[in-house]
Amino acid sequence: MDQNIESLLHAVIQGQNLKVHFQPIVHIQTRQIYGYEGLIRGPVNTVLHSPTRLFEAATRAGRLAELDLLCRQLVIKRFAQLRLPGRLFINVDPFSLVHEHSREGQTLEFIEQAGVNPSQVIIELTETHPVEDVQLMQQAMVHYRQMGFRVALDDLGASYSGLKLWSEIRPDIVKIDRHFIQGVDQDRTKQQFVSAILKTATALGCRVITEGVETGKGRLIDLLHEITKLQVNRARHANPLTLLPGNVPIQQQLQKLFRQNIAFTVCYFDLDNFKPFNDFFGFSRGDKVLRFVSELLVANIDDQEDFIGHIGGDDFVAIFHSIHWQATVERILQQFDDSIGGLYNGHIGCVIKTTDREGVERQYRQMTLSVGAVVVRPTEWHCHIDLSEEASIAKHHAKAMPGSTLYIHELASEPHFALAGKSPSAHKTDQTAD
Template sequence: MELDSATLLDQILEEGLITPLFQPIYDLTTGHIYGYEALSRGPENTELFTPDVLFPFAQAQGRLHELELLCRERAISRFAELQLPGLLFLNVSASLLSSPDHQKGMTLAILKELGISQSNIVIELSEQHPYDQNGLTHQSVEHYRQMGFQVAIDDLGAGYSGLRLWSELRPNIVKLDKHFIEGIDRDQVKREFVRSIINIAQRLRCSLIAEGIEHQQELDQLLELGVRYGQGFFLQRPNVLPFTEPHEYLISQASQRRRFHNQHGETVQTLCRPSIFVESTRPLTDVAQLFKKNKDVFALPVLENGKPIGIIRRHALHELFSTPYGRALYENKPAIAIASTEVFIVESTVSLSSVSTMFTDQEADLLNNEILIVKEGLYLGIGHLKDLLKRITELKIQNATYSNPLTLLPGNVPINHEINHRLLAEQDFYVAYFDLNNFKPFNDYFGYAKGDAVIQLVGSILRSVASTDDNFIGHVGGDDFVVIFSEEDWCQKCHLILERFASEVTQFYEEQELLEGGIWTKSRDGEHTFFDLLSLAIGVVNPNPKVCDSHHFVAELAAQAKKSAKQRGGNQIYQQPYQYHYEEDIPVEQARCCS
């Protein structure tokens, strides 16, 4: 095999028999493509097809750097041919730079020929490759930085020296090792590590990418923690023809967050404070007098026909007038002459979360403190970054208080708010109340850890099936959930939820328990009793907004519908008929079941 593999490697290098694959890296907050990591495969159906075999063998043959340069050339060419959006991430071993095979300027020449800017290329450097023994150096990073490339450290956390490398090399991007991502939704320690890494990345103004996202629950947890970029099999596997469109699940989650903030969040107008301003034609000597009279004013908006067009900051005017001849040259010039346009001008209806995102996306050297707030373009007042951060922090604490800590879904207060909002708007909507059958005996028999995992499973399925712009998902508490549907296909989605649950809940049972169809354990009365496998009961109501005066009425109807569904046993959907007042017993002939 050694001889055959060596011959095959010769053929690969001579004939360029490398196939580039691309794995999308997504902006998890928007669902759009951030870039692609280029990966390489050898000839299919050969012993050198997989990278785990190909690269170590090339290293053993002393031809690693030849192979790496070939892979780089093929990846860049294919990236250009496919016209893929975003950044291209290229894996590079640091030892290549000291190799005689490395031709300085080769990558730049390829990029120039293909019309790709080097600012769109990210060089991924890692000391974790078993075939790279020379380690990362400052020269490795500076070599690429000087040519205009961005630099990323791969596999942060996979080795002992990851944080040291980060502090010494100061990369533009850090990729978090998949070890920290696997099972993060179930591991408090991993969550704390990732929170710490996020804080470090923010302070160093470094982008953070989570690698190895393989399950929806992991993705949901990363979104909750605030990780912005990610890649993994759940989003898309490496592919010869990768996706270029936004990711549907991420788009759905982003829409739901925007909608929640629009309906339940505050707008930037809450930060608005009246302030003095100057017209664009007013001489700078008057501006100086205004600053002198108003000691607590550090910035003056500059307006033209009632619309803000810039800002003059106290320190900038003071510095200008302090220079030789500065006052004499500028005091009679109009305010617009020195007004800075590097200022946020935001409509009063924009949510605080959106403004926060704007600040986060701003270049570090352009970061400023003022927010000029307008209504239909006309100046209202001024807000400040510190007030925004303070209010965002308060709202996060409030939202955390109102969210269920196990599933991170909105709790009772947001659920009630949503129902009242829809009733007041006289919307046509359906409230589906979900409850697990036989959950208490399951919890007693298997323990709370497995019980919590089942509750997380239900939350995950609801997110996956019911998350749209117009639906609302909440966790009442325990094993009770609510989905507020705006769509006419609520019944089909409920059936899909039942099918998914019936299929996926089997993972929590042993084979014998599945064959028997349940478990033997003590009942509430202490009797040894047989309990069927876990199932979901769904009670559905379609509230009449003309007679339902609050969420209390809807809650009573939904509880009654859920009770009827549970009485039927198994995975069932029961739809309560329209009611104008609460009734304990509904005639059977009036009851309607979703089918």
Template sequence: MNEAAELEKQVLENILKHGTVNTLFQPIYDISKQDILGFEALSRGVDCLEMPEQLFAAAGIHNKLSELELLCREKAIERFVSLQLPGKLFLNVSPNTLLDPSHPRGETRHLVEKHGLAANKVVIEVTEQDKVDDGFLLLKTIEHYRQLGFNIAIDDLGAGYSGLKQWSELCPEYVKVDRYFIDYCDQSIVKREFLKSIIELAKATGTSVIAEGIERVEELSLLEKLGIVNAQGYLLAYPQSEPKIELEASQWSALNLTPKMNTTEQSIAIGWLAITQSAIHQCTQCKEAHRSFESDKKLMSLAVVNDNREPIGLLHRDQLTEVFAAPYGHALYAKKSVVELMDKQPLIVDENAQLDQVSQQITEQEFDIRRHIIITREGCYLGLAPLRDILKHITEEKIRHAQHANPLTMLPGNVAINEAIETRLRKQSDFSLAYIDLNHFKQFNDLYGYASGDSVIKLLADVTVKACEQSPCFVGHIGGDDFMVVFDANDAEQLCHQIINDFEQQSKAFFTPEHVKSGGYWATNREGQKQFVPLLTLSIGLVRPDLDNCKNSHQVAALATDAKKEAKRYRNSYLFVCNRRRPSVSVVKKIEKDQAECSA
């Protein structure tokens, strides 16, 4: 053995003996939600074996691959839990290590249980770069991991051996496309077509695709257009020992991604459901916590905090009771810290987190319905929220919105529109309101039939939503052929013109070529007279209400209705921008009269 090889062997032995492996985490983002999917754990050694390629190559040469992978796995799990990172933990595992007879069985499950990490938060990444001789044994091994609750991913898809065969046999939850197909994919027709085929296969098999190794904005832009929403690479974030949990708004903006669509209002903040309840310090002994539970039979969980009032875990009554009821349980744990028995990976959310976002986290992590989540304010403990109450409230919200949604377009109806306006008035947040109405719709309906009429209304809904998806907006369907849009940015006029142009262009498909060529058709009016009816056009009234003078949604809607009436005076499509920003005196008096009659 030469001097360099001998040095590598010594360094490797020291690493395994002293556990000197450093874990870095690289975020994997869901760019459609602009949120974290999870983190890939990347291991680093020391000295001449710092980089993973040299480290694992040396372990393979000296038959220490199994030991090294287990060490890296434990360090990654331990660090992931201690940092309280959100999302899933992606762990790299060599197939040959899994099939090694000396590789201990059940060790990964033991590690997640030891550190209080749920198995369904761990994704086992099986790299495709290693050749596997016994495919059937690998399949059995992977199925064993899945039965334990772990998710499965194929890493480096397209870089090695029989990727599609592995995909069909292993049925992974995720496939990670090798960097080769991502690198300058925007300039390669072959790579683009390969990515398209991967996306189609993923849809057919219910698999999530992750693009890794993204380094250029152009690559990310193409991937988003193709429909790949999970992204990883230096462009987004480098591997770090303490990774960023989220990107700032300016960073998302710089990536030229499509802004998140906002055609419906966000749900309430989770803070409204928080229950004020005392927390216990991490040094509290288990016997003291047990006394707290015994003195209050309704108490089901206790938040555990550190010296800075930051939550680090959640202690559950049933788990503590079960331990104390076991033989010698009281003697073993009575004087130990509650940290020994607490849930080290509870769901912790800020009070301003929206209820629908929290609901998604609850669903992804499969929490016990009896549990609580921890609510914080600026990182410090605020209170608890029972999962049962959260899910009940979410269900009630969904039912309420479904009841008031328009059955034809499934867009929010009058109740939701009024709520959207009232919310902005209450928050004193500037906005514009557009009232959109179809012209000549009755004559079209009579001539072409109700089915075509419904299709035109759905077209107008689609055109409006599509035009507004680049901007913070709320799109609502009043009923019939009437729509309202609440604009929160200063691009209302531009978007209204876009709606008009797109609708006029696309609605021609519902007319015969003769009618399109003539610009309309002859029809009988209500008086029995023949008249020429133009093709479908739009009237839009746009207002920017004065927040100090408009007191409720009815006054704002009245403003928009008046503006729409002005727009309908024109024969062709027209956008009327109303300069009046406050309700007329007659409208105010009528509303006050209605309110007085209701209260009488």
């Protein structure tokens, strides 16, 4: 390490020559300032002014834990002096928590000396290098929680082991790295990332916050808020078995597309011979089939462009905005036919015997998947049609044909209907009953 830098670092630590800044933290769900993160800068016009260079130098000199503790002390003191409202986020490197010379209770002492309520303080984990001893860090986090602190995971998506720490530590709050926030209103990949984080956080009861939102574009926070609302709404109305959006989000999506008056295709997926299978093998095996169908849909359909829903029972729906929807559906049908036999528990030919609705014993062949598609074109009069009725027509035609089949029903551009011919999947199997 350069002798001049080491001497400068020593002088900075000994003289506490550090400047504290505070950055507002926004709560994505409420769009309000949730608190402030304490940031540190070294002496101006020196090589240690940048926090990255400062902490790199401290790491090389073996003084990271010492510097980290000093930063905490100064941030807490300055927060109290400014009487800032809300929460105080204190960056803590996990390495300092498991340092052999670390003494318990030091952070709490700083807080008590400054007159800050411990419930205002959130310990924010920040990684400057990989965390090798997760168990020791877990113990430290338990200790902090017992003292009344909450724990946040800093800059999710940027650190060495952020996702692993999230699963191991189970923080109260996660902060999305600013890389994924900047330009998110224009970048679908970033939207997917943020959407996935929000979905996971909702399931775990975890708050999501962000920094770097001072873009001058109100659209950014609005977009994040809309993503959050969508995830919460879908979770509230999700099917409990498959966790896919249920009837309320499905209807909301259809109404949205009708208002926009754009072309889209609604595909209704319905299992053939599912009831006999369910009666023969039991509800647990039947649930496996439903989850299998939902996984097929999720694996093949881009839910950032299209929509997947579970109406209930063995009825699923996909609302396509993408133009290659037919190829996607035919691929799903092929994959279904290739794999469904594995759920028949070795029955030869996947043939089972059970009673029908009238109590008569019958023989049923392997399940197939029928898809009725309704193609909707932009027009002025579609608000007057009953889309469920049109879908029922398409699904009825699909189920009347043998095998796993797609039937396409195109709505006319004027108030009379023209049915398109069937477009069956490449693989077919016979069936004897619905």
